[in-house]
Amino acid sequence: IGLLSICFFFLLVAYLLLFKASLLSLRELNLFFLLHRVVTGHREPIPDDSKDNITIFTRILDRLLDGYDNRLRPGLGESVTEVRTNIYVTSFGPVSDTDMEYTIDVFFRQSWRDERLKFDGPMQVLPLNNLLASKIWTPDTFFHNGKKSVAHNMTTPNKLLRLVDNGTLLYTMRYDLVVSMMALMHVEINQYCCADDEKSVSVAPDGSRLNQYDLLGHVIGKETISSSTGEYVVMTTYFHLKRKIGYFVIQTYLPCIMTVILSQVSFWLNRESVPARTVFGVTTVLTMTTLSISARNSLPKVAYATAMDWFMAVCYAFVFSALIEFATVNYFTKRSWAWDGQKEPRRATSTLGGKKTNNTFNIVGTTYSMSVAKDPGLTTVSKSIRLPKMDGEYVPEGGRKSYNRVSKVDKISRIIFPVLFFIFNLAYWATYVNRKPTINRSSPQK
Known part of the structure; x- marks a missing residue:
């Protein structure tokens, strides 16, 4: 009995050791399976709902574009196509005074309704790729006083197209515009209709790039231009600038x-x-x-x-x-004198005096010599009379004109x-x- 008890005890220990080893092996297998899924990039299978949505919208787009003619505007011959516009100015400036032009960076948005693109689906708004814009009708909008426009294409063309289930489209593009400064800054919309909205043009708070001007604000209006080809509706935007002095x-x-x-x-x-x-x-x-x-x-x-x-x-x-x-x-x-209307009193004075010289007469600076015949019986007398020289120039009566x-x-x-x-x-x-x-x-x- 004692021997049987010892054998039973060893069998129980061996069984427990084998059971623990099997648990460790299962854990290692599970860990290896998880690592294998991570390394090999294994993904969970797409739910059936997502597969259904992709398939549904693919069929919807194929059906909408089947027989769609992008050369014809919506409602041709029946109604006017209303195109709403919105401009968001991200950067304004610089302004060139000499060339009479300025540069702006804008997001130009257009919205219109196309009855041919109505659809029924699980989503109301359908984001589309920019390549689809070439397959549908888009407004022929242009900037009336634009000199040059550059579309942003990094990293892909900066275009956004959204389709609503009722056929409304939102088309957004980003441009760098070089615009001439005119009395009226026109942004031509299209030849059909333009909605006038006070918030259709907005400027970013930190969008000013002006060194010599302050952007005070802008005013939006709408005008109609008549030409030989018809009438065109023009949305006008007036940017008011104040020069920094x-x-x-x-x-x-x-x-x-x-x-x-x-x-x-x-x-x-x-x-x-x-x-x-x-x-x-x-x-x-x-x-x-x-x-x-x-x-x-x-x-x-x-x-x-x-x-x-x-x-x-x-x-x-x-x-x-x-x-x-x-x-x-x-x-x-x-050069010698200048008259200022004032007279100077006479300063010339005359003094008489005598000075004896030998047989000479000095009269006003001129010397005259006089020879007297000598008589032995007569005493020789020699006299000299000198008239003093007057200081300064001769001054006439009435004074003289002052100088300097x-x-x-x-x-x-x-x-x-x-x-x-x-x-x-x-x-x-x-x-x-x-x-x-x-x-x-x-x-x-x-």
């Missing part, structure tokens, strides 16, 4: 002001200093001419005068007037020119800087 103050206004002040320094120079005053006058006139030319090269060539043109014209007038003032003063200035006096014209110019220039600047900056810009809404034309 800081750049022009540094580059144009301050140099002009300093040039005018420099031209007025000549009023304080001696009027006989012809070379110095000539240099001041000619140099300031040439400087103003150079500033005017450089300023006009950075601005568009327009037929009207701008605020900067008026400022530079007045500064040029001040500089040129300073040169004319010097010419006037110099005309009345003589300050001209009355210079005295008046020293006050009048700075005062007038200060008044002009005060009126100019009060008028153009403090004027608040207004955004006028244009009424749609029909």
Whole structure:
């Protein structure tokens, strides 16, 4: 009995060890199977519902495009096709003043309804590939004042097409547009109809790329243009810009002001200093001419005068007037004397005195010698009378004209020119800087 008990115990231990080994083998097999599924990229089978949706929409698209003619617009001969547009400006600028153009980056959206594309399916909105856009009718929209447009094609053409079950399509494209600045910025929609919506154009809050302007806002309108081929509806967008004056103050206004002040320094120079005053006058006139030319090269060539043109014209007038003032003063200035309307009292005095010399007479600087015959019986007498020489020039009665006096014209110019220039600047900056810009809404034309 004892031997049987020992054998039974060993059999039980062996059984337990074998059972544990079998459990470990099963776990290793399960782990190996999972790793094999991960490495080989095994995927779960697609549910039957998804397979059914793909199959259903494939059949729907095949049925919709079967017999579809993309050369004909929806509702041809029956009703007008209404195309709604929306523009989202992601980037505005830069603006070229000389070329009269600006650049914008936009998402251009169009929406219309095509009864031929109605469908019934498990989804109301069906996202489509951009290749399908070439198989359906799309509006022939173009930008009326666009010079150049570039469509984004990275990494694929940036086009979005969505189809709603009632036949409404949403077609979105991304463009870089170079647009000319006109009195009316037109965006031509199509030859049928355009919906006017206040929110049809929006600008991103951080979309401004303008260095010399501030984008104040935009106004949307609608117009109708008649031509020989028919009437066209045009959606207009007015972008209102305000010029930043800081750049022009540094580059144009301050140099002009300093040039005018420099031209007025000549009023304080001696009027006989012809070379110095000539240099001041000619140099300031040439400087103003150079500033005017450089300023006009950075601005568009327009037929009207701008605020900067008026400022530079007045500064040029001040500089040129300073040169004319010097010419006037110099005309009345003589090299030996100059008359300023005042007389100087006589300063010449005459004194008489005698000085004895040997047989000579000095009269007003001229010496006359006199020889007297000697008589032994007579005593020789030698006398000399000298009339003193008068100091200075001969001065006629009534006084003489003074020399090197300050001209009355210079005295008046020293006050009048700075005062007038200060008044002009005060009126100019009060008028153009403090004027608040207004955004006028244009009424749609029909």
